[in-house]
Amino acid sequence: MDSTFTLLDLGWQAYFQQQLSLDDLESNRIARICSQKGSNYELISEFGLFSLESDSDMPSMTVGDWVITDTEHRFLRLLESSSIFENNAANIDTIFIMCALDQHFNLALIKRYLELTHNAQADAVVVLTKADRCEDATEKRAQVEKLDPLLIVETVNALEAQSLHCLSPFLKKGKTVALLGTVGSGKSALINTLMQTTDGGKTPQSIGDSGALKIMPSGAILLDTESMRELQLAEFDNHALGSFADIIALEKQCKFSDCRHQGEPGCAIKAAVSNKRLGERRVADFMLLRNEDYDDNQVTKSKPQGKFYRSAQSDVRARKHSATE
Template identity: 40%
Template sequence: MNTPAPDLRAIGWPDAGDATPAADRAGALAAHPQARPARVIEQHRSGYVVAEAPGHALTVESPPEWMRRRFPPQDRAAVGDWVLIEDATPRPRIVALLPRRSTIKRAAAGEHYQQQLIAANIDTVFVVCGLDADFNPRRIERYLLLIRGGGGTGPDAPEAVVVLTKADKDGSDADASLAALAELAAQGIVAVAVNAKDRDSVAALDRWLGPGRTAVLVGSSGAGKSTLTNTLLGIEKMKTSEVRESDARGRHTTTYRTLIPLPSGACLIDTPGMRELKPTGEEDLADGGFADIEALAAECKFRDCHHAKEPGCAVRAALQAGTLDAARFANYLKLRDEVAGAAHQLATRLAQKSDARVQGKALNKRLDEKYGKH
């Protein structure tokens, strides 16, 4: 019987109180009685590395259908996913992907609409931003939209925490930067400033890193994600490099996503810096850090108010009164348009898939009528 081993709990296997439908997991386990659960800790072009316990990693093969060009990327396993594996030659293979309880994703770069999973089955997302030229409230808002607005709702939705690193750097002003995020703090989004090289300072994150929990680090190159990982581990495991003085940007010292068990009993997923953060079209602006602006818009005199010159516009009134930051509102409008555009692309793609299925069924019916069923 493929009952999960106790060591799986050390890498985040959900306990009995997990909100994910237990029946879905049980059904998948029952369908593959010779398989056993493992967690994806690395994802590469050629396959996956999974673990059944801390320090017990093995390379496995992907299911053949995952290698097909048109297979939806979001239906393949990502780092943090739970899969079922079976022993095979020359190496074990994945036979099933277990149900997810949360994801973080973005729209992939390129002209054609695709979704790219960043991580799965996570409790907390640390949005890492340096207290140097890397500090950018607008980019933080974009991250929060993807995390909170598109990562699911309810008890399984990942919590977003803004982590401002490099508090030890000359010229850094943590208080001023935290004040610049006051609108987010008013919505319950926690922001903390730390020296990523100092374990005592990084202890501010311990409340999110208890046994059985999984956190992921996201942020631009040079923000301090790998330094933070090393400090939490207590060893220099992740490669780090200096950032450029001109723009505080770093090189991609982390080149692939990896899940690492921490001494606290939590798991941490480190990710490469992301230059492009495109919405998928599934995001909700209210959940994504703009609940206050959405609430103001609901008070406008006209339901279809564009917040330009219409009379009775509550948003323009807040801008004029100085209670709504103009730069933040401009970013809201930009992201609103991007989400709408992505939603249109998503709807078009789903309609095309539906049409293709209908056409395929019609073709099969004609062939059956002409040649008979085989």
């Protein structure tokens, strides 16, 4: 294992420097958590890798956090994070919010990821992929840009390195990046292309045994933990589910169990809109969250949206139970 990483290589910034004491600078050591397994942490410093076992006196920590230890690698304190995805990752500078421009395009999901990234206090860049499979890519990009006049939106082909040059400003040495997106959004393709050695870049280097932190050819640090890859919006958006509980209750009153709410006879949601009991815009937002893809014979839901749906059904049952009491 190469132990010649500098703090700047590992993502050190002025924000953390300002938190150091004179003792930290003269006698202690600075390290970044690069993996976590149970109560054991793997850390990397300028002096190489070492392990740290958690105890009851230590604060909750996660991959990406910076800590201060003594020269014997005994824990002293945790530095304040610049950004935090609770129990998932810390100190990420930029999140690439991935969304495909094919049939999986979902504006509502992009909005939820933006909220999640904002709450974590990280910067967001929306990366729209698979433009070659979309005839209205420009229109869809315009829809995303309308979410925020300051939002950075890029359209790329994740399989072509030349197409990814637009992401270079966010991939500078020492900057930590991570990706959020559902299955099929192009995350793996983007990572594989960015890890290619091009334009004289250095060979990618894994930091630690788990590979959760990797130094990219550009010098940026990719934070790619299992918990971030599997991050499901339903875990953060139960408040949104509650707002659609009445619509999900209405679904059960539809004549057909596989009703798409697109004009089928006996659709309870359509009837509620016609009777002014539901607004069309609200129903449209609900349908976006459902993110359903239909074929001729069946209805399928994406993995995260299936979670949304099940959680909302639970919310309906809870409200009914509360009302009976």
